[in-house]
Amino acid sequence: MLLCAFWVLFHFLGFYTVSGASCDCSSVVIPVHVDVLVPKDPTDEFAGLKSNASSLRRVDDTYDIFGVFCRPDVVSPGASVVQLLVHGFTYTNQYWSPPVEEFPELLLRSFLYPTVAAAVSQVAFHLKTASIVSGVPPFKKVIGIGHSAGSGLLNFNAIVDGPQSIFDGLILTGSLSVPPDTLPPPSTLTPAQDDTPLRWGTLDPGYVTTSNRSMFYPADTTAFSPRMIEFDDFTKDVGTVSIFEQTAITSLTAQYTGPVVKIVGSEDQLFCTTGRCVNVTALTASERVGWPAARSFEVVVEQGNGHDMNLDFKAQGPFNTFVSFVNQFSGL
Ligand SMILES: *[C@@H]1O[C@H](CO)[C@@H](O)[C@H](O)[C@H]1NC(C)=O
Numbered sequence: 001m002l003l004c005a006f007w008v009l010f011h012f013l014g015f016y017t018v019s020g021a022s023c024d025c026s027s028v029v030i031p032v033h034v035d036v037l038v039p040k041d042p043t044d045e046f047a048g049l050k051s052n053a054s055s056l057r058r059v060d061d062t063y064d065i066f067g068v069f070c071r072p073d074v075v076s077p078g079a080s081v082v083q084l085l086v087h088g089f090t091y092t093n094q095y096w097s098p099p100v101e102e103f104p105e106l107l108l109r110s111f112l113y114p115t116v117a118a119a120v121s122q123v124a125f126h127l128k129t130a131s132i133v134s135g136v137p138p139f140k141k142v143i144g145i146g147h148s149a150g151s152g153l154l155n156f157n158a159i160v161d162g163p164q165s166i167f168d169g170l171i172l173t174g175s176l177s178v179p180p181d182t183l184p185p186p187s188t189l190t191p192a193q194d195d196t197p198l199r200w201g202t203l204d205p206g207y208v209t210t211s212n213r214s215m216f217y218p219a220d221t222t223a224f225s226p227r228m229i230e231f232d233d234f235t236k237d238v239g240t241v242s243i244f245e246q247t248a249i250t251s252l253t254a255q256y257t258g259p260v261v262k263i264v265g266s267e268d269q270l271f272c273t274t275g276r277c278v279n280v281t282a283l284t285a286s287e288r289v290g291w292p293a294a295r296s297f298e299v300v301v302e303q304g305n306g307h308d309m310n311l312d313f314k315a316q317g318p319f320n321t322f323v324s325f326v327n328q329f330s331g332l
């Protein structure tokens with residue numbers, strides 16, 4: 001079972017694979033071509049999906065996606081599945097963010113859901129059609145695993161690409177459908193330049209971050225390490241207001257035909273505080289409405305985990321769940 005594999009960074013979103021074993025990693029740059037229509041109004045909550053032609057503009061551009069391709073030290077013969085993980089809003093990997101600090105202008109202008117989601121698709125396409133590093137053949141299957149806004153991006157692709165999606169399965173973590181007008185106000189975000197002037201003082205105020213990270217953890221502070229939240233604070237990144245405001249796309253319908261699972265922590269302070277995650281049968285029924293064509297659809301509520309289910313003391317539970325769904329979705 002190939003567990004470690006591919007890991008790339010945008011500024012506020014990254015793609016990487018989970019790893020259970022020690023990995024052999026190397027840096028790669030994947031040029032992707034994106035040709036999409038984006039809303040002229042960057043705060044359009046449906047990211048242009050409900051817009052008429054006159055309120056859209058075209059983005060036709062090429063981006064270099066920096067990444068790290070990792071594989072286990074011991075690769076099983078015939079390994080042909082890669083996991084492409086997309087992390088969420090204001091998260092990134094601290095080791096790889098410096099190279100992309102050069103593109104703030106570009107990010108602010110173009111980085112709406114349609115652009116980033118198309119780039120994610122292109123990366124997946126590349127993983128299936130090209131050799132990512134010498135000696136590694138193209139992968140037969142790509143499972144998309146998202147967290148939070150990263151799940152939103154995979155969801156956006158599933159809406160746009162439907163049955164033609166490049167992904168062989170979707171594992172959407174830390175993301176439930178958010179109807180329009182139910183988003184928390186953007187005032188929960190802090191302009192990055194005010195949050196950390198030394199690091200982000202020159203950024204446009206459209207770049208924001210989450211100053212207080214505790215909402216990403218369970219309310220019970222014994223459920224996670226105080227050092228983890230410190231680490232989180234040191235390594236946090238920025239996002240744009242537009243991406244935040246486009247979260248309502250998660251309430252639209254996707255005609256995606258592959259298997260889908262949504263995984264959420266019972267203590268997720270962004271999604272579960274209203275009691276929404278207590279009755280899993282009811283939650284599954286309401287979330288399934290957006291995925292009428294999915295080959296299979298499940299919702300898993302991980303007991304005790306917060307929004308950042310990978311970062312609290314109970315992380316092993318969700319981690320095992322991801323692995324079992326990757327196996328199931330790739331027919332292993
Ligand atoms: C297109 O959408 C915009 C913004 O919602 C609206 O003002 C305009 O009237 C629409 N145009 C047409 C032709 O429907």
Ligand SMILES: *[C@@H]1O[C@H](CO)[C@@H](O)[C@H](O)[C@H]1NC(C)=O
Pocket residue numbers: 212213214215
């Ligand atoms: C962060 O928010 C939590 C919960 O709202 C609060 O208890 C805590 O004091 C806040 N931390 C800081 C440093 O403001």
Ligand SMILES: *[C@@H]1O[C@H](CO)[C@@H](O)[C@H](O)[C@H]1NC(C)=O
Pocket residue numbers: 279280281282
């Ligand atoms: C959970 O929701 C289902 C479907 O709405 C309902 O039939 C069932 O009675 C609920 N279970 C509990 C324990 O409330």
